[in-house]
Amino acid sequence: MLIGALEAGGTKMVCSIGTPQGGVLQRASFPTVSPEVTVPQIVDFLGKFDIAALGIGSFGPLDLNPASPTYGNITLTPKLEWKGYPLLAELKKQLGVPAAIDTDVNAAALAEYEMGAGRGLSSVLYVTVGTGIGGGLVIGGEMVHGLVHPEIGHMMLAPQENDPMPDGICPFHRHCLEGLASGPAIEKRWGLSAKLMTEDHPAWDLEATYLAQMCANMIVTVSPEVIVLGGGVMQQAHLFPKIREKTLAILNGYVASSCLTEEGVDAYIVPPQLGINSGVTGALLLGAKAIGA
Ligand code: ADP
Ligand code: ZN
Secondary structure, eight states: OEEEEEEEOSSEEEEEEEOTTSOEEEEEEEEOOOHHHHHHHHHHHHTTSOEEEEEEEEOSOBOOOTTSTTTTOBOOOSSGGGTTOOHHHHHHHHHTSOEEEEEHHHHHHHHHHHHSTTTTOSEEEEEEESSSEEEEEEETTEEOOTTSOOOGGGOBOOOOTTOSSTTOSOSSOSSBHHHHHSHHHHHHHHTSOGGGOOTTSHHHHHHHHHHHHHHHHHHHHTOOSOEEEESGGGGOTTHHHHHHHHHHHHHTTOSOOGGGSTTTGGGTEEOOTTGGGHHHHHHHHHHHHHTTO
């Protein structure tokens, strides 16, 4: 049985065909332009295969309330052509198969929970640090929704005194995580591409401080059993030891767990075990869930 998957991002749409177990067989990627241009490309690719269901992990915010008339729509996005777009309903209609949707980061968290860094654990936090910052949570096998869905990228942080841009760049909030620590925030603050910064650039100490504040906040609120940090900015592997050290320093020994010790933290704050495939694998798993496969 084949499952179709879409990882819908603000920059590109990654389509894949795979197995209900999350194995990726085929991939194609299209730039995210407008629904009029991009959706036919997605439908054209996925429609070539005899898929039994479709799973979608999408950028958001999304309406994830199944009782809502706008269930599966993208609600608010700076990409205006996609604002209010009924992504789930359109793809379901055009492909004629059962489909399920969740946030890209909830899908990635599900994949890491089932097949990656969270295997055998009961909860996983997945945070992507890229053009935006988003976080997904799986607890006891279920992706967390609630009122809407978590918006971890917009948690308030304590701006640092040595930060030349302490308000951040989020149009909605002052000193939220995304506004302070996304790739575009780093680049605006220092006037330099994050990819080109050397390891000793002061950007990284500040970045690690903000990501450590997020980790500490999440540890004291939801107590995840593992924290997976992905996305373009986390390609800077030297951030991991810095974030681990600063997280322990912020918690200051208050939370008693062997994961929150110098020996334990290396296996607690980790890169995605599925690498760049977390999102797409999660979307396949979502598709399989849609038909109980
Ligand atoms: P998106 O969030 O658009 O899906 P990414 O997760 O790749 O895509 O994030 C893109 C952001 O990450 C950009 O702001 C870019 O500057 C930053 N980025 C990408 N690669 C690196 C890298 N190797 N080092 C530092 N920053 C990077
Ligand atoms: Zn914000």
